[in-house]
Amino acid sequence: MSVFQNKTFFITGASRGIGKAIALKLAAAGANIAIAAKSVEENPKLGGTIFSAAEEIEAAGGQALAIQCDIRDEAMIxxxxxxxxxxxxxxxxxxxxxxxxxxxxxxxxESKRFDLMHDINVRGTFLVTKHCVPHLLKSKNPHILTLSPPVDLSPKWLGAHVAYTLSKYNMTLLAMGWAEEFKQDGIAANSLWPVTTIATAAVNNLLGGEYLMQRSRTTDIIADAVFYIMQQKATAFTGRQLLDEEVLKESGITDFSGYAVNPANGLQKDLFL
Incomplete structure (x- = not known):
C-alpha cells in the first residue's frame, strides 16, 4: 500500500499549474486532495477550474474535494x-x-497590487496554516510546505522588485518559524523553490511568453520533489529552504533533462537564484 493511501492534502491554488501537478502526483498514489482555489469559471488565458481539477485528480486515482476559497478571506479558509x-x-x-x-x-x-501580494502570499499563507494546525497535530506524519525561495538578502533581489521580494521572503520566514514552533509537536515545515523557471500560466502571460516557456521546465519537477518531501519523517525533515534539484538528488534522481519543455534550448534560472 502506498504511504499516501488515505492521506489528505490541503493545497491552495490547485486548480491549475504547479498546484494541480502536485495534486495529481499525490492522487495517483491514493491521496485525498482538497483543492482550495478561487476559479469556478474558466479563464481562457489561465485554464482550469476547481471542478476540472477535481475530475483530473479522481481520474488519476485519488479522491478530490473542490472548494472555492479565496485565501484573502479568513471565513472562507x-x-x-x-x-x-x-x-x-x-x-x-x-x-x-x-x-x-x-x-x-x-x-x-500600485497600493492595491502591494496589498494583493501581501494578502495572498503572506497573510493568506499564515491563515491557511493556522487553521490547518489543529488537524495536523492529529496526523502521524504532518507536513507544511510553502512554495517560496531561499532567503538571500543580496540587494539585487530587493532592488529589482522589493514589494514582491518582501512577500515571498516572508513566506519563507513563516516556514522557518513554523519549523521551530512546531518541532516539539512533530510537524515538519519547509519551503521549496525551483532552480529554473516553471512553465505556468504566469510565465506565459506575465513574465516572458512563449520564449521563456520554451526555456522552462514542466511542473512535473516540482510535483516529484513534493512527492519525495511528503514521504519523509516529519520529525527529521524540517526547517529547510529547499530547491527542487537538491530534493530530487536526495531521492536518487540526477538526470533532469526529461523535465525540460524543450531540451534543445537552454534553461532560464528562476528568480532569487
Missing amino acids: IDAVAKTSARFGGIDGVINNASAISLTNTEDT
Whole structure:
C-alpha cells in the first residue's frame, strides 16, 4: 500500500499549474486532495477550474474535494478546512502554493497590487496554516510546505522588485518559524523553490511568453520533489529552504533533462537564484 493511501492534502491554488501537478502526483498514489482555489469559471488565458481539477485528480486515482476559497478571506479558509476534515477525517499535509506576483519597481507598484501580494502570499499563507494546525497535530506524519525561495538578502533581489521580494521572503520566514514552533509537536515545515523557471500560466502571460516557456521546465519537477518531501519523517525533515534539484538528488534522481519543455534550448534560472 502506498504511504499516501488515505492521506489528505490541503493545497491552495490547485486548480491549475504547479498546484494541480502536485495534486495529481499525490492522487495517483491514493491521496485525498482538497483543492482550495478561487476559479469556478474558466479563464481562457489561465485554464482550469476547481471542478476540472477535481475530475483530473479522481481520474488519476485519488479522491478530490473542490472548494472555492479565496485565501484573502479568513471565513472562507475556516469553511474550507472544516469541509476537508469533515469529508476526509483530517489533514496530513498543507501545501501553500497560491501566490500573487508583480515584478514592478516601487514607483510602478500600485497600493492595491502591494496589498494583493501581501494578502495572498503572506497573510493568506499564515491563515491557511493556522487553521490547518489543529488537524495536523492529529496526523502521524504532518507536513507544511510553502512554495517560496531561499532567503538571500543580496540587494539585487530587493532592488529589482522589493514589494514582491518582501512577500515571498516572508513566506519563507513563516516556514522557518513554523519549523521551530512546531518541532516539539512533530510537524515538519519547509519551503521549496525551483532552480529554473516553471512553465505556468504566469510565465506565459506575465513574465516572458512563449520564449521563456520554451526555456522552462514542466511542473512535473516540482510535483516529484513534493512527492519525495511528503514521504519523509516529519520529525527529521524540517526547517529547510529547499530547491527542487537538491530534493530530487536526495531521492536518487540526477538526470533532469526529461523535465525540460524543450531540451534543445537552454534553461532560464528562476528568480532569487
